[in-house]
Amino acid sequence: MPEEKTNTFSALTLWVRWVNIGFIYLTCTVSVAVALWVLAIISVLIHDAQAAFHHFGMAFLMSSSWNPLGNNGQGQYGILPQIYGTLVSSWLALLIAVPLGFGVAIFLTERWPLVPPGLQTLLAFLVELLAAIPSVVYGIWGIYVLIPALVPLTMWLHVHFSGIGIFSQPPTRPSMLVAGLVLAIMILPTVTSLAREALAAVPPDLRQGSMALGATRWETLIHIILPTARSGLVGSIMLGLARAMGETMAVAMVIGNSNRINISILQPASTIPSLLANQFAEASGLQVSALMYAAFILLIITLLTNIFAEVLIGRH
């Protein structure tokens, strides 16, 4: 009898141990699968873009024709205007969002004599809320509020500065400038919160040392704190850039989707995401493949920017 008991007991423990080990391996497998998901996405895009790789090669990146009926009905595709639009609109967004976001981040991390810390917490929370607003709501707000509000400004810019290339052509309602502005608002929370983290991570000794030597608040910030937080700050810019380049709906709604390169930012343009958003649902044949090629280019650009940002921020 005692023997039998021991046997069932050890059989049970053996089973429990196997289940346990199985569980650990299962979580490990799932975890590795999540990490490899990016590779799965890349391989699906490459697989479906084969036909376009074969047809257009690198010329796809240099051509600005997007014509499903061209090339004897086979379709002629190239995304130079979209690459240009993606880069210009996102850099325009950075130009606005970085000074603004860094300013807010400094306001949030410094101690001010007249500002209670509760107000800073509230401000941080409200800026974070901007990140929760859906992209398509930014789009509809852009169309009905921002675009009409910008008409006087764009007219003024064109009338007074038409000699400068970027303001050289009469303003249209949807335009590169509007897209840049909307993107700036959308990446503001990203830039602000990462810059804030970077500034808050600077050891307080450095600040105290600088102040003790007689430096003012801003001399300390400019000469000590900002340089110390440099890599985190650059990381926040890169992550903002990646967000801006991949952003789709709001841009597709306010940029005007014109398939040509125009040096004037008061004129409509197009980006890779807006091209995908506009064309995918109705595409067929080689057009799908060309869109997959465009998506592949977008993914590579944003991934490289992201990885660069992750390395700079170094938060693993």
Add this chain to the structure above:
Amino acid sequence: MGEVVWARAVLMLIRKGVDCGLTTAVTLASVIALVPLFSILLYVTYKGLGTVLTGGLSIFTELPPPPMVEGGGLGPAIVGTLIVVSIGAAISIPIGIMSAIYLSEFSAGEPIAYWIRFFTNVLAGVPSIIAGVFSFGLIVLTTKTFSAVAGGAALSVLMVPVITLATEEALRLVPQDMRQAAYGLGSTSLQTVTKVVLPTALPTIVTGITLAIARAAGETAPLIFTALFSQFYLPFDTEGPGALFNQPIASLSVLIYNFALVPFENQQKMAWAASLVLLGMVLISSIIARTATRRNM
């Protein structure tokens, strides 16, 4: 001597002046940063509230209106958003939690954990439209039809990294003593995780999942060519559960995109009403989730 004193005084004045000027600049930046937020909240409420109030409850059940016809509602879009987001959650919650359990509980000292975390972060940076393209290539091209499942799969690409990283953080907040006590009593890893660690971290995990769901509910780009859009409810009565796999499905976000760009005033009104409903859902759930975590910590 007098000159030196003067020079010092002027220099001091300049330093103070620069200080004040820059302080004013960052204060101004903080005020400017809030303008778009309040503009969006107020304008969406102003444009959407009227339609929602005059429509009453029928807004939440009726079909979207054809051009130039008054009335109508957001019924299929609200139900559609709930269905697609639920599919996304059903795929991503188990995956995200399992991956987080490995990272937090079983990967100590393994160099691979660094790379898993790194690539999970990279996955979090994949643009939402690419998630749609991935699902299009994998599911829509294979099944030859737009569907709720294709939309949910696209959303899961965006939800998995958010849930994984949030859950891992939640698990790390569980004190090491509790694990050691469980192991000391003879528990296996499986028992420790499911009976001690997960229940303790549950409130924080739920917060992370709520934020991921709120974000997914607002997404449009992954849905426009995977779930597409529909004027009607899913035909569960004729198709059964298969309707999830072979029918395009409406969603609030795609309805806003479609109706914002049409010249018909009644449909534009519907787009604003949908914006208000969507914004309300997303903001309220993220505010609740955020304040809840703050209290826990």
